[in-house]
Amino acid sequence: MTQTALNPGVKTVSSNVPAISLRGLTKEFGETTAVDGIDLEIRQGEFFSMLGPSGSGKTTVLRLIAGFESPTRGTVELEGTDVTARAPFDRDVNTVFQDYALFPHMSLIDNVAYGLRVRGVPKRERRERAAAALDRVQLGSFLGRRPSQLSGGQRQRVALARALVVEPRVLLLDEPLGALDLKLRQQMQVELKELQRSLGITFIFVTHDQEEALTMSDRIGVFNAGRLVQVGSAKEIYDRPNGEFVANFVxxxxxxPAAVGSSLYGRPEAFSVRPERLRLAHPGDAGRHGTTAIRGTVSALVYLGHATQVRVSISDGTTVVVLVHPTALAEEDVTPGREVAVEWRTSDVVWLPPTG
Incomplete structure (x- = not known):
C-alpha cells in the first residue's frame, strides 16, 4: 500500500492502481490538434516529467489532468476513478504555475492557508497546517513576510507549500523553475526531488529543459507535435532513443544518415552515437576489434570547461561531435584542419527507425 497524503489517517491506495491514467486523450482547438490520442499511465508516488519543445502538447495534457481544459475525446482517471467531466475543484490534484500566482497583499502563512480557507477549514487548524507546510520547505521562520520580501527561489517554495497543504493525491507542476537563474534552478531541482521523495506523492512535472527532466525524473514522457513519442527512465530515454527526434532533443x-549505415554495416537505416561514446584516434591506429572508425577533418573546437567539443567533418558532409576530456585533448594535440579518425564501439550504435 502507498500512502500519498501528507497526514496519517488519509485513505491509502494500492500501488497497483495508477495515480493517473489517460486513455485516447485528444484536444482540438478548431482545426489544430494540440493533443493527439495520448495513452499513458503514471504510477503511484513517481516523479514523472513531460518533456518536449514549445507547442508539443505537454502543458495542454497537464491542463486536461487538472480540469482547466476539457478533452475533445478520451478520458482522465485519477486513481481508477474517471474524473473527465469533473471541475478542477472536484479533483484531488493541485497545480504549481511558473509565475507562482501568490497574493502580494497577504503574508506567507495566509497565502499558504488560502486553499484551506476556501475549503472551510477552521482558522486555528488551517494556520497550524500552513505553518507546518512552510516549515517543510524551510520557510518556517518567515510566516509574516510578504512575497515581495522573498527571492525567486523562496517564492517558488511558498507556491509549493500552498499546493501541498491541501494534501493533493497528485501535484502538477507547470515549468515552475523556468523563471529562476541557472544556479538557483539547479539547486531547486535537487530540493524538489528530495521533497517529492520525502512526501511520497505523485509529481507530474512539465518542462522543455531536458537537463531538468534527466536530473529529477523516475520516468520521462517525450512529446512532439501533440503525441507521446517515448516513455522510459532517464537512462532509457538517453541511451536508447526510439527515433531521430528523441535522439536530437534529449x-x-x-x-x-542511412547511407552511412548502409556503407558501414550493410543496414540502410540512420543511427546515432552520443558524443561521449566517441573517441578520436590517428587514422592509422583506428579500427580495433569491436569498433567502427570513420575518417574526417577537424573543423572546430568548442570549449565547455569540463570537456571540449571537437567537431569533425566527414566525407559525406556530416559533422560529427566528439566530447573530449581536456587531458586527452592535450595528448592528441588536436587542431582545426587536422585529419583524424572518429572511433566508437559497435555496441554504442543506436538504430533509428524511420518515422512516418
Whole structure:
C-alpha cells in the first residue's frame, strides 16, 4: 500500500492502481490538434516529467489532468476513478504555475492557508497546517513576510507549500523553475526531488529543459507535435532513443544518415552515437576489434570547461561531435584542419527507425 497524503489517517491506495491514467486523450482547438490520442499511465508516488519543445502538447495534457481544459475525446482517471467531466475543484490534484500566482497583499502563512480557507477549514487548524507546510520547505521562520520580501527561489517554495497543504493525491507542476537563474534552478531541482521523495506523492512535472527532466525524473514522457513519442527512465530515454527526434532533443547526439549505415554495416537505416561514446584516434591506429572508425577533418573546437567539443567533418558532409576530456585533448594535440579518425564501439550504435 502507498500512502500519498501528507497526514496519517488519509485513505491509502494500492500501488497497483495508477495515480493517473489517460486513455485516447485528444484536444482540438478548431482545426489544430494540440493533443493527439495520448495513452499513458503514471504510477503511484513517481516523479514523472513531460518533456518536449514549445507547442508539443505537454502543458495542454497537464491542463486536461487538472480540469482547466476539457478533452475533445478520451478520458482522465485519477486513481481508477474517471474524473473527465469533473471541475478542477472536484479533483484531488493541485497545480504549481511558473509565475507562482501568490497574493502580494497577504503574508506567507495566509497565502499558504488560502486553499484551506476556501475549503472551510477552521482558522486555528488551517494556520497550524500552513505553518507546518512552510516549515517543510524551510520557510518556517518567515510566516509574516510578504512575497515581495522573498527571492525567486523562496517564492517558488511558498507556491509549493500552498499546493501541498491541501494534501493533493497528485501535484502538477507547470515549468515552475523556468523563471529562476541557472544556479538557483539547479539547486531547486535537487530540493524538489528530495521533497517529492520525502512526501511520497505523485509529481507530474512539465518542462522543455531536458537537463531538468534527466536530473529529477523516475520516468520521462517525450512529446512532439501533440503525441507521446517515448516513455522510459532517464537512462532509457538517453541511451536508447526510439527515433531521430528523441535522439536530437534529449541531449546531444550524432545522427548518421542511412547511407552511412548502409556503407558501414550493410543496414540502410540512420543511427546515432552520443558524443561521449566517441573517441578520436590517428587514422592509422583506428579500427580495433569491436569498433567502427570513420575518417574526417577537424573543423572546430568548442570549449565547455569540463570537456571540449571537437567537431569533425566527414566525407559525406556530416559533422560529427566528439566530447573530449581536456587531458586527452592535450595528448592528441588536436587542431582545426587536422585529419583524424572518429572511433566508437559497435555496441554504442543506436538504430533509428524511420518515422512516418
Amino acid at each position: 541531449g546531444t547526439s550524432n545522427i548518421f
